[in-house]
Amino acid sequence: MHKSRVDRLNFIVEFLISAPVTFDELQSAVELKFGANIKERQLRKDIQFLRDEGIDGFPLKIKVKNGQYSISENWGININRLTLNERATIPFLLELIEPYQNISAVKLLWKHLISVESEILDATNVAESVVFGYPYVDLKEVVLKKIEDFLIAIEKQYAVIFNYTRVQLGAVSDSKFKDLNYTEQIIYPMQVRSYMGRFYIVGILCKFNPSPSDIRTFAIDAIGRGPEKYEIDMPIESSKGFKFSDHPPIDFNWDSLAKRTGLINYFSNAIGIFRDYRKHLQPVAVKRWFMGWAANWVVTYPLHSSQQIIKTDECGNIFVQIEVYDTPDLDGLLARFGELCMSDDEYRVKILSEDVGL
Numbered sequence: 001m002h003k004s005r006v007d008r009l010n011f012i013v014e015f016l017i018s019a020p021v022t023f024d025e026l027q028s029a030v031e032l033k034f035g036a037n038i039k040e041r042q043l044r045k046d047i048q049f050l051r052d053e054g055i056d057g058f059p060l061k062i063k064v065k066n067g068q069y070s071i072s073e074n075w076g077i078n079i080n081r082l083t084l085n086e087r088a089t090i091p092f093l094l095e096l097i098e099p100y101q102n103i104s105a106v107k108l109l110w111k112h113l114i115s116v117e118s119e120i121l122d123a124t125n126v127a128e129s130v131v132f133g134y135p136y137v138d139l140k141e142v143v144l145k146k147i148e149d150f151l152i153a154i155e156k157q158y159a160v161i162f163n164y165t166r167v168q169l170g171a172v173s174d175s176k177f178k179d180l181n182y183t184e185q186i187i188y189p190m191q192v193r194s195y196m197g198r199f200y201i202v203g204i205l206c207k208f209n210p211s212p213s214d215i216r217t218f219a220i221d222a223i224g225r226g227p228e229k230y231e232i233d234m235p236i237e238s239s240k241g242f243k244f245s246d247h248p249p250i251d252f253n254w255d256s257l258a259k260r261t262g263l264i265n266y267f268s269n270a271i272g273i274f275r276d277y278r279k280h281l282q283p284v285a286v287k288r289w290f291m292g293w294a295a296n297w298v299v300t301y302p303l304h305s306s307q308q309i310i311k312t313d314e315c316g317n318i319f320v321q322i323e324v325y326d327t328p329d330l331d332g333l334l335a336r337f338g339e340l341c342m343s344d345d346e347y348r349v350k351i352l353s354e355d356v357g358l
Helices: 003-018 023-032 040-052 088-100 104-115 141-156 176-179 255-262 290-300 328-334 346-354
Strands: 062-065 068-071 158-165 184-197 198-205 215-219 235-238 240-246 284-290 309-313 320-323
Touching: 003 023, 003 040, 003 068, 023 040, 040 062, 068 328, 141 158, 141 198, 184 215, 184 255, 198 284, 284 290, 284 346
Parallel strands: none
Antiparallel strands: 062 068, 158 184, 184 198, 198 215, 235 240, 284 320, 309 320
């Protein structure tokens, strides 16, 4: 493609991002920038090209409403706007998201970053994974499809319904047993989150005036059991309760629900993915000694944003405090350090035993 057209396409995108404009306003701006030889037919071809091909192979959602053109989504990252230290994090990001590049929401970001890889650091020169022993998960197509369905539901802001098998039953080998032990869930989907290689949907129970206690988390790979085998569907309200239909769905306002339930900060003091609002109302001060390589690890990769090093002994072991909810995920994280993570009382016993030569 000729450079002059590339420049014109980039200008059109930037102009449409700034504010909704009429076609005449867009044409006037293009003519002012590139000269009066840009005809209406050519400009319409440019708009269609951006819809079909986009910039760097990313089609753009150019919408027309009330005679005004606009781009309805953030179409990418402008690498030139990143500072040097921000650019230095991108290879690490590529390493983390590579296993999940087939997810539609990740694919756009992945391809865009790869397309400018020569402008940043070598993607193969990356740090170790933040989570040691982080499992590589080969996501099955059915799980990818569910993730995509939830992302679409979140974008469109409609409720979903699905059958769910509790995580505790996930290890049961008897498929028929799991098919008969499920619950039907109707939620407003709010976030797709991941932890330790597994993906989860965070939603709010579909009810009148939901509260923070109505936030629920479901493992996406445990969705879809039951004799009907449907995966994720949209419910509609009727005189007999809920039923299934493609139209119209139960709509909701994401911003309103997020504010009402405190979702934005719901996981701020949580390690992992699960928090029970009825049990974990306030974070607690968790203090642990980390020894040897574990001490180096938590210094390099803090356990939580609240992490503080209270003291360091002569051997380089550190006493750390974090302010988090006391959840099973916290216990699981600390347990992964084994004997190199201990309470202050355990530490004192260990030091005393070493001093007396036990």
